Amino acid sequence: MDCRGVLPALCAACFMGMALSQTTLTPAVVNTTLMENGTSLTVTPVMLSTTTPSCLAFNTSTCEPCAPGSQYDNNTLMCECCLDPGLCLFPGACLPCTTGFYQPLAGQQQCLPCNRGFYTNFTGSPLCNPCPSGSFNNDTGRDNCSSCSPGFFTSQQSSTSCAPCPLGRFCNSAGCSQCQMCPGGTEALQTAARDCTQCRPGMHKAPHQTMCQICGSGFFQIHWGQESCDVCPENHYCPSPDVNPIQCPSDAFCPEGSLSPGFCMETFFRKEGETCELAPVSIALLVIGGGVALLSIILIVLHQRKDTDRELSVARAPLLRKERPQGRYDGVPCDADPVYAGW
Template identity: 35%
Template sequence: MNIMELCILITISILLQGFCLTTSSSSVAEHLGLIDFPEDNNINCTTFDNSSCSLCLPGHFSNQEVKDCYCCGTLSNSKQKGCCEKQCEVCEAGTYQPNIGQTKCLNCSEGTATKQGSETCKECAPGFYANKTASKTCLPCFYGYYSEEYATINCTSCSSGYYQNELGKTECKPCRIGSYCNVSGCQSCSGCGPGYEANEIHATNCTKCSKGYHKSSTSTNLCAVCHQGWYQDKTGQTSCIQCPQGYFCPCPFCVPEPCPSNANCPAGSVQPSYCKSTWYSNEEEGCVPTAQFYIIVCTCSVAMAIIIAVAITVYLRKRRRSGQHEPLLGRSGQNPVYAGL
């Protein structure tokens, strides 16, 4: 065999790559006639016979070198040499091959993935992504991220005011009332600090407590209104102030108002307290009895005592008078003596 024939054989062998070789064969040297067969020392392998070879199925490939992948024709000794021993190989995960008889597999594009031996790549479902070629699987979107479309290459971070604390989600959750998120990609929302609150959903920041309200610690609670008798006339405060004595506070955000001169306003008063009788006067400690009250009380007490004394005297006199008309008794042991008939 001359060099020209050898080149032709090599060229034809390259064209036959991608065939699944199903029968046993001799070595390369036997095919090329470089060694002698026992039956015939002058064998020339000049033709190819691929009748027993089949094309690789989709999802498979054969990328063998010339020495491993070609078939010889009928040799001079009438001994049929078949195809080489190697078979088609399965495409690895992350690669695919839709056609038959191919010498290599193709990489899945970004946003898709596949398992081994596949004819096509599958698009990543919403909530999953593949940000590189030849991906074996689609990955779930991480915390703080989401994807609402197929074939996602990179997940989208949650906007400020929203969060996501689960993997592989198609949307983000809004921050609840009392919490906020002021950056993108939040995995959770935070509570507002003392004197601040988030009074709407998907809040991106906290606002100061209004007048008449307060909040003492960091939490997801809203600011609380001041109790009756307490007030707060500033914003963003952590506590309320008790209305002082001598003043009254008609509302939680009202500045204390002076108590009227004829009224009483103890500490924590919502409104003035007026004494309902002229016998009492309004003092700092409340309604206090006047001197007139004590005079009247004393007079009434003396009068009552005199009346009681007179009543007792009259009663005793009557008792004495009724005792003088009792029947006369005789001496001891004798029958009474009656006067008259």
């Protein structure tokens, strides 16, 4: 059978072991090599004459570029017969890209490895797929992505790594695209947490909160994993948030939310219902004290009045007992100072 000028399909049949009747070509020797993700065909013609090249046996006008997702093999006769690089007589002469590699263009000599964060898991791929959220890869030419470990997550596609869950959040499975908030009454005290721990007695946490909180003053909580605290009841007091309320003493006051009992002042006051009132001894002391205070005020007023009178008398004495100098008036002795009426 002569392959000159025949269709590419018939030429392919010639390559698969059929004898050539052309004097310049003998039946070709077909070497089949099993490769990863494909089979490579190497056809070696046996030349009887070196004057006519074997490629002249084919119509090179039928050469076409290898499709995207493949590369041409310049070691095969089907591609060597074509003058332009990247062209082959039929698609079977093109090698598909292996997993982890791709080629978006036609007629290329080699495939490209997928970038970090991308992958392709089938042969002959014209493109690579991004790693979905919850997975990653950190190498080129990968045919798969690795899931994030428990306690780690990634919410983006084409990730090259996973991030640890922050405080207050957790992930208890592989491939988390986001970490969950710890439920009410529980918390995560470390990053990359796989689960949550319950709040201790004396503490609480609402579902929207991140960490457990200590109960406020006048509140208590004696159970594990609670979302809220209880107010200390009336007639009880709560010195610590993690203990049961304590009964209020009979002579003390303990309104709702008390931290400690309130007592009336001993001796002077006594509890009467919900208030403190004066004891009898306090009333007697107030009466006596009031009388003593009033008497003291009277004595002070009298003493101040007496001192005022004494000072006035001392001031008038020199005027009444003043000695008058002797003088003469028409030869008659008389006082030198005039005498005023009223003295």
